[in-house]
Amino acid sequence: MPVLFAIDPRSGVPIYLQLTDQLKRAVAVGALAPGERLPTVKALAMQLTLNPNTIAKVYRDLEREGVIETAPGRGSFVTGNGTVDKARVVASEVAQRAVREAVREARALGVPRDELRKLVETEIARWFPEDDT
Amino acid sequence: MIAIEGLTKRYRARTVLDGVTLDVPAGSICGLLGRNGAGKTTTFRCALRLARPDAGEVRFGGEPLRTATFERLGYVPDRPSLYAWLTVQQHLHLAARAYRTYDAARARELLATFRLDPAAQARALSRGQETALSLVLAFAIRPSLLLLDEPTGGLDPLLQRATLELIIDAASGGASVLFSSHAIGQLERAADRVAVLRDGRIVLSGDIEALRASEKIVEATFDDGAFRSDTPALAGVRRWEHAGAALRAYTERDPDAVAAELARAGARSVRVLDRNLEDLFMDAIADETAR
Numbered sequence: 382m383p384v385l386f387a388i389d390p391r392s393g394v395p396i397y398l399q400l401t402d403q404l405k406r407a408v409a410v411g412a413l414a415p416g417e418r419l420p421t422v423k424a425l426a427m428q429l430t431l432n433p434n435t436i437a438k439v440y441r442d443l444e445r446e447g448v449i450e451t452a453p454g455r456g457s458f459v460t461g462n463g464t465v466d467k468a469r470v471v472a473s474e475v476a477q478r479a480v481r482e483a484v485r486e487a488r489a490l491g492v493p494r495d496e497l498r499k500l501v502e503t504e505i506a507r508w509f510p511e512d513d514t
Numbered sequence: 515m516i517a518i519e520g521l522t523k524r525y526r527a528r529t530v531l532d533g534v535t536l537d538v539p540a541g542s543i544c545g546l547l548g549r550n551g552a553g554k555t556t557t558f559r560c561a562l563r564l565a566r567p568d569a570g571e572v573r574f575g576g577e578p579l580r581t582a583t584f585e586r587l588g589y590v591p592d593r594p595s596l597y598a599w600l601t602v603q604q605h606l607h608l609a610a611r612a613y614r615t616y617d618a619a620r621a622r623e624l625l626a627t628f629r630l631d632p633a634a635q636a637r638a639l640s641r642g643q644e645t646a647l648s649l650v651l652a653f654a655i656r657p658s659l660l661l662l663d664e665p666t667g668g669l670d671p672l673l674q675r676a677t678l679e680l681i682i683d684a685a686s687g688g689a690s691v692l693f694s695s696h697a698i699g700q701l702e703r704a705a706d707r708v709a710v711l712r713d714g715r716i717v718l719s720g721d722i723e724a725l726r727a728s729e730k731i732v733e734a735t736f737d738d739g740a741f742r743s744d745t746p747a748l749a750g751v752r753r754w755e756h757a758g759a760a761l762r763a764y765t766e767r768d769p770d771a772v773a774a775e776l777a778r779a780g781a782r783s784v785r786v787l788d789r790n791l792e793d794l795f796m797d798a799i800a801d802e803t804a805r
Contacts, residue, residue, distance in 0.1 A: 390702040393788020395723055423686035430678045432543055432706040433686040435723075489785035 388429060396431060400439045402475055408448055408459055409472035419449060419457040515540050516561075516659060516690045521570030523553075523560050523714075530556050532714045534570070538690040538707065540658075543681060545701035545722075546694040547795055548711035554694040555592045557711070558663045562589060574659050583659070585615045588652030592663040592694075594644040596636040602647055603632035606654070613655045621654035627676050642668035653680055660684060662693035666700070678704050702791040710798045718798035725794055730769035734761045734781035747775030 386403050388396055407413040419425070422440060426433040440457055443449045448471060451457045487497045516538040523531040531553050538544040548554050559565040561572045563579055574583050596605065602625070610616045625632060628646035639647065645668050652660065660681070666674040674697075682704060685691050695701050701708070702722065709719040718725065729752070736759055747763065748754060751772065754763040761781075765772050769786040777784050 388703065390699050391790050391792065393790060395726060395788075396703065397723065423683065426682045426686060427679045429703075430675060430682065430700075431703050433682060434541065434706045486785070489783045491783045 386429060388431065397435050397439050397442075400429075400431070400435070401442055402478065404439065404443060405448060405471045406475050409468045409475060411468070413459050415459050416461045417459045419459070421456060515573075515575055516544075516661075516692055517571075517573045517576075518557070518561055519571045519573075521557065521560050521572065522568045523556055523565065524568050530714050531560060531567070531570075534711070534714070534716055536692075536709045536716060536719055538692050540688045540690055541685055542707055543685045543691040543693065543705045544707040544709060545705035546692060546709050546711065547696075547698065547701070548694075549799060552711040552799075553714040554711055555663055556714075558589070558591070558661050558692075558694070561661065585613055585655065586657050587659040587661070588655060588657035589660075590645070590648045590652050590662045590665045592667070594648045596639075596644060596647060598635070598637035600636055601632065602630050602634050602636070602639075605636065605647060605651060606632070609651050609654060615655040615657075617654055617656055620656060621650060624650040624653055624680075628673060640668070642670065642673065645669055646673060649677060649680070653684070657684065658687075658689045660689055660691040660693070662691065664694055664696070666695060666697065674700070698792045698795060708791065710795055712799045718794060722791060726789055726791070729764055729766050729789060731787040731789060732763045732765060732769050732772045732776060732784065733787055734763070734773075734776040734784045735759050736761065736781055740780045740782075742779065745776065745779040747772050747779060 386400060388399050390396060392399070404413070413419075419440070420428065422433055422436045425431075426436045429436075440449065440451070444451055444457070447460055449457050450460050484497065487500070492500070516536075518537075519535050521531050521534040522529070534553070534557055536544065536546075546554050546557065556565060560567040560570070561579075572579060574587065577583070597608075600608075606618075606621050606625075609621075610618060628643075628650060630643060630646055630650065634643075636644070636647070645665065649665060652662070662681070665681075666677050669677060678700065681691055681693065693701075693705070706722060707720065708722050708725070710717050732747075738759070741756070741761060743756075750767050751763045751765045754761060756762075761776070763772060763776070773784045773786055
């Protein structure tokens with residue numbers, strides 16, 4: 382699999398969540414294409430030196446969410462049908478988590494609501510300049 | 515499956531293992547953590563009857579230790595037990611004769627992985643190479659039970675990685691792995707369970723994710739004088755520390771709820787901190803009286 386994963390065990394975020402998010406992100410941006418085969422649990426566990434039960438849990442969760450599907454004896458694949466929609470949903474989930482973290486951190490720092498709203502607007506204007514009218 | 519129950523060992527008046535109990539199911543990797551002298555090596559030695567325990571029971575795949583158990587058990591001792599005047603190849607010959615499960619092709623693969631010269635005498639091996647030879651001997655029988663006492667000691671980073679891959683490969687195939695290490699970060703990646711020893715007693719054990727999830731830290735900052743120790747947020751908090759303007763509450767409750775209560779109680783800023791294995795370890799081995 383050409384996708385690179387960066388797992389940091391010292392970060393407070395559980396390892397299986399880190400990997401789940403990164404796999405979702407790879408699907409959302411198309412780095413993992415619809416129909417693409419994922420490595421086996423054992424191969425990915427060895428590649429990332431992660432516990433095989435952790436990888437199996439990630440695959441089970443992604444399967445339940447419809448991001449990947451497993452064909453007995455053939456392996457796990459990125460879901461083919463309706464993947465464009467799925468990728469959009471997944472992208473928005475991953476983005477939401479990032480926004481939630483940022484808002485939580487701003488609140489922890491004591492940034493007032495109005496100021497935070499302005500900060501967000503500034504960032505949106507920076508990254509979506511074409512929408513400015 | 516490795517099941518250790520109530521393992522106890524005394525040397526004269528000193529109790530070095532005190533009712534050690536832990537389970538490693540098939541397909542699971544359990545990290546054994548503890549400071550030097552906490553009893554890790556004694557646990558391995560008593561489990562394998564290399565030292566005689568005063569009490570306790572150890573079962574491998576549901577059965578007590580028997581000669582036949584060694585056909586599927588790989589052990590890497592903390593100090594490699596090798597024959598100084600024999601070569602690497604002669605050690606493999608001995609293993610080939612001792613174990614019906616010895617796999618010569620696998621052994622050759624492992625020798626190449628660990629870059630060991632078959633003609634080298636054991637006494638000429640470096641510390642890392644001794645560990646490597648112990649690993650080759652342990653894995654050459656394709657074991658389903660692995661007891662590894664600091665199996666990455668003296669190994670360079672590439673060979674440490676190769677060792678972790680061997681362990682993960684074995685667990686993927688259903689092996690039970692108990693492995694001690696001081697490399698908490700490595701262990702946190704590779705293991706799904708952990709047991710922490712302090713002064714011969716297990717002070718923390720279980721599924722790593724569950725342990726990490728079971729307790730969070732909520733950190734709040736208060737303006738001078740604004741903090742009141744009777745804030746409702748602190749009910750149900752296991753313990754809290756108050757250093758200057760910062761309050762750190764250790765809680766098993768929903769951390770966001772505690773955070774919200776602290777914010778209502780006038781905290782200037784609040785954040786929830788996740789805990790990693792190193793935090794849990796440090797907390798578990800901390801001297802009770804120092805708290």
